[in-house]
Amino acid sequence: MMYRIFVINPGSTSTKVAVYEDEECVYAEKVEHSVQDLEKFPDIMDQYLFRKDNILSALKKVGFHEEDFDAIAARGGILPPLESGTYLVDERMVDYLLHKSPVKHVSNLAAVIAFEIAKGRIPVYITDPVSVDEMIPEARLSGIPEIERKSLSHALNIRAVCRKVAKMLEKDFNQLNFVVAHLGGGISVAAIRNGRMIDVNNANDEGPFSPERTGELPVGDVVRMCFSGKYTKDELKKRYVGKGGLVAYLGTNDLREALKRAEKDDYAKLIVEAMAYQIAKEIGGMCAVLCGKVDGIILTGGMAHSEKFTEMIKAYVYKFAPIFIVPGEFELEALALGALRVLRGEETAKRWGGS
Numbered sequence: 001m002m003y004r005i006f007v008i009n010p011g012s013t014s015t016k017v018a019v020y021e022d023e024e025c026v027y028a029e030k031v032e033h034s035v036q037d038l039e040k041f042p043d044i045m046d047q048y049l050f051r052k053d054n055i056l057s058a059l060k061k062v063g064f065h066e067e068d069f070d071a072i073a074a075r076g077g078i079l080p081p082l083e084s085g086t087y088l089v090d091e092r093m094v095d096y097l098l099h100k101s102p103v104k105h106v107s108n109l110a111a112v113i114a115f116e117i118a119k120g121r122i123p124v125y126i127t128d129p130v131s132v133d134e135m136i137p138e139a140r141l142s143g144i145p146e147i148e149r150k151s152l153s154h155a156l157n158i159r160a161v162c163r164k165v166a167k168m169l170e171k172d173f174n175q176l177n178f179v180v181a182h183l184g185g186g187i188s189v190a191a192i193r194n195g196r197m198i199d200v201n202n203a204n205d206e207g208p209f210s211p212e213r214t215g216e217l218p219v220g221d222v223v224r225m226c227f228s229g230k231y232t233k234d235e236l237k238k239r240y241v242g243k244g245g246l247v248a249y250l251g252t253n254d255l256r257e258a259l260k261r262a263e264k265d266d267y268a269k270l271i272v273e274a275m276a277y278q279i280a281k282e283i284g285g286m287c288a289v290l291c292g293k294v295d296g297i298i299l300t301g302g303m304a305h306s307e308k309f310t311e312m313i314k315a316y317v318y319k320f321a322p323i324f325i326v327p328g329e330f331e332l333e334a335l336a337l338g339a340l341r342v343l344r345g346e347e348t349a350k351r352w353g354g355s
Ligand SMILES: Nc1ncnc2c1ncn2[C@@H]1O[C@H](COP(=O)(O)OP(=O)(O)O)[C@@H](O)[C@H]1O
Pocket: 011, 183, 184, 185, 186, 211, 253, 254, 255, 256, 257, 301, 302, 303, 304, 305, 306, 328, 329
């Protein structure tokens, strides 16, 4: 029996959709949203109808209808911390994502829209949401009791590329240790021990600076900035997520553009090299988390397309473990395969305990 799955993955500036028939992707589209379109919605969650209309139009354009699918697979958003795996979406989860999630992230919309499209006729699944949390206890402490470190990462792509490399090595993912650096608009660097993500930088607040985010900052200076009276809370937030990193230094979030400028401009060269340096430093830290027992360091995400950039990182970390470059992201595929494993009965969908 063939299963047809509709996949929904909203990103900050686009919504990606795909149709899978078993493991085969028969249709994929990235629906781009202009800044002008998105600016109409000051609150991300108000984009709900706009995103849903875009998704349904994309479907209709290629002749699919809601009733053609056996399931919908949606990117999981910011739920309370949870184990990796595939979860059945229910009303309580939808309510949480819509009204209670502590972080407004566009991934929160995916399951909500999917649930509305499914109308209870077919199941909706999320796989490895942003808030997958498998951190070991010692990774949780920040140094201030009221603040616990949070596991908010590109868990879906990180786990998908681990599976790919494990398959290449003809080994079981659950018996391998990896350090994975997802190098996108935001950056997550994770330590994977026997298939579990035991530590990862929060891609919004910690780790290296990235094309659009500052990552970790010197805390004393941040406090001074907060109390300077010069910025509102929202302005400061935008400085560290959205307008930080490459954007702050070079006015672009595009590594290709930054690399081009670096050929002639020493300042741009310094910034790109500093980003590679910070990424390497985080990778080194995660190698220590794994006590140096690392089967592979995986570089993935959009920036891993650039050989020039991955070579800069490799120069620091090549002695630690074999390096695997898996450019781009495999989120649509990972969502489809997560749902497929459940439809085929190879895995049971987890029920979300709620909050
Ligand atoms: N072929 C490429 N060469 C170098 N950098 C690239 C390439 N493709 C994408 N990038 C860079 O990757 C970053 C975005 O990563 P991506 O994973 O696509 O983003 P997102 O996190 O938004 O999904 C941008 O800085 C972009 O310039």
